[in-house]
Amino acid sequence: MTRSADTLTGLQQALAAGRTTSRELTERALAAATGSSEAAATFVTVHAAQARASADAIDAQRAAGLALPPLAGIPISIKDLFDEAGQVTRAGSRVLDDAAPAERDCPVVARLRGAGAVIIGRTNMTEFAYSGLGINPHHGTPRNPWDRATGRIPGGSSSGAAVSVTDGMAAAAIGSDTGGSVRIPAALCGLTGFKPTARRVPLEGVLPLSGSLDSIGPLARSVDCCAQLDAIMAGQTPTSLTPAPLAGKRFWLPRTVMFDGVDDAVGQAIERALQRLSQAGARLVEIEMPAFADLARINRAGGFTAAEAWWWHAELIGRHAAGYDPRVLVRIRRGAAMSAADYLSLRVERQRWIATVSASLDGDLMLMPTLPIVAPAIAPLRDSDTEYDRTNQLVLRNAAPINFLDGCALTLPCHREGEAPAGLMLAGCGGQDAAVLRAGAAIEAVLGAGNSQL
Numbered sequence: 001m002t003r004s005a006d007t008l009t010g011l012q013q014a015l016a017a018g019r020t021t022s023r024e025l026t027e028r029a030l031a032a033a034t035g036s037s038e039a040a041a042t043f044v045t046v047h048a049a050q051a052r053a054s055a056d057a058i059d060a061q062r063a064a065g066l067a068l069p070p071l072a073g074i075p076i077s078i079k080d081l082f083d084e085a086g087q088v089t090r091a092g093s094r095v096l097d098d099a100a101p102a103e104r105d106c107p108v109v110a111r112l113r114g115a116g117a118v119i120i121g122r123t124n125m126t127e128f129a130y131s132g133l134g135i136n137p138h139h140g141t142p143r144n145p146w147d148r149a150t151g152r153i154p155g156g157s158s159s160g161a162a163v164s165v166t167d168g169m170a171a172a173a174i175g176s177d178t179g180g181s182v183r184i185p186a187a188l189c190g191l192t193g194f195k196p197t198a199r200r201v202p203l204e205g206v207l208p209l210s211g212s213l214d215s216i217g218p219l220a221r222s223v224d225c226c227a228q229l230d231a232i233m234a235g236q237t238p239t240s241l242t243p244a245p246l247a248g249k250r251f252w253l254p255r256t257v258m259f260d261g262v263d264d265a266v267g268q269a270i271e272r273a274l275q276r277l278s279q280a281g282a283r284l285v286e287i288e289m290p291a292f293a294d295l296a297r298i299n300r301a302g303g304f305t306a307a308e309a310w311w312w313h314a315e316l317i318g319r320h321a322a323g324y325d326p327r328v329l330v331r332i333r334r335g336a337a338m339s340a341a342d343y344l345s346l347r348v349e350r351q352r353w354i355a356t357v358s359a360s361l362d363g364d365l366m367l368m369p370t371l372p373i374v375a376p377a378i379a380p381l382r383d384s385d386t387e388y389d390r391t392n393q394l395v396l397r398n399a400a401p402i403n404f405l406d407g408c409a410l411t412l413p414c415h416r417e418g419e420a421p422a423g424l425m426l427a428g429c430g431g432q433d434a435a436v437l438r439a440g441a442a443i444e445a446v447l448g449a450g451n452s453q454l
Helices: 008-016 022-035 048-063 107-114 159-166 183-188 223-233 264-279 290-298 303-323 326-337 340-361 378-383 385-396 400-404 433-448
Strands: 043-046 075-079 118-123 172-176 192-195 216-220 250-254 283-287 365-369 408-413 423-428
Touching: 008 022, 008 223, 022 043, 022 048, 022 075, 022 118, 043 159, 048 118, 075 107, 075 159, 107 118, 107 223, 118 159, 159 172, 159 183, 159 216, 172 223, 183 192, 183 385, 183 408, 183 423, 192 223, 192 433, 216 223, 223 408, 223 433, 264 283, 264 365, 264 423, 264 433, 290 340, 290 400, 303 326, 303 340, 326 385, 340 400, 365 433, 378 385, 408 433, 423 433
Parallel strands: 075 118, 075 172, 250 283, 250 365
Antiparallel strands: 043 118, 172 216, 192 216, 192 408, 365 423, 408 423
16 A cells, blocks of 8 residues: 555655655655666656755755745656756657757746755656657666566656656656556556646646647646645645545446456456445446547547647658657658648537537546556567557557546556556546546545555
């Protein structure tokens, strides 16, 4: 189980009571970020000197009795997508090595710093965030904390973000989620991850994949951690998260697509979790959702991601195509074949689809596997384009529809100690963030006694 001392609240309490200092927390994080077996593949840049200076400044303010912001002195990692003043935003690629450093922090980074976070460094990712597997041929692929002897994917695209938390390199991490890139690595690595309604957190100064689908969210050790970080990034003051009562509360189980082909380990973990929620009084109601099956048709030409990625990358590909990960390049180039009519039709169909799904849900939330399989081994995916593509589609399958819905979702670990990590996804329509977080806190409390994060 997650130790309460490792959560943001636990660290805040330890700092306030003088049981630790920001410098101590930062040194432990830096030691892991430079000395772990996965360190080189987890971070593309470690801000050691800057992190120590920030930690010392916060410790001095605490010693002087000054009022401090909520994340004061806590080490946080950020994905290599976010502009930081003086840093080049490379998005896990090599083709932007010669780009000019950012002139200023993007709003997300500025808000984290304003809340007192110590930024440990920039985490590795799938190049340009365009895959759910987390494999990166330029900077390496950090191995999942489960079964490192085999070497399994961490999930992507926020691969380094997840491993930075599991391996103690950061107390929490900030990633992006266009089709599951926060939730997938969180689920595969035994963490909690939150994808907010996209408009909650500003995308200014964040290198885009798909402006229609991109969102920014945290990977952390508890729902409360995610709620605190989400509030800060949304420009709000974190407040105490009150779990929603589960007794009598209806949750939809969308059987169309979402439970298909679930492997034995995930299926058993999900079934146990649903049984415990039912025993706690939750009403779990199966529902057919034909709209989920229709997404393949709607996105048959490549969808928003291909079209909008091609718009951003076309000129850069013209100059540096040979420097791209070929598996990312081929997916971006799908957008070149899309016409303006294709794109406008997609926009219209999306709004109709959102209306259909929203009407079916009737204001309630959904529960489903975050993804249908446990983390597969890296080697077969690295060595076979066919296996890479098949597995990538599978790991994105359950998470991506929530982005198309413009919705919000949590993934919560539901495996038992010693088992392969599995995630239970709680999702709602756009604007239901508070409801998802409150229900997620209640579900976490029910599942926590029997489950374990790595």
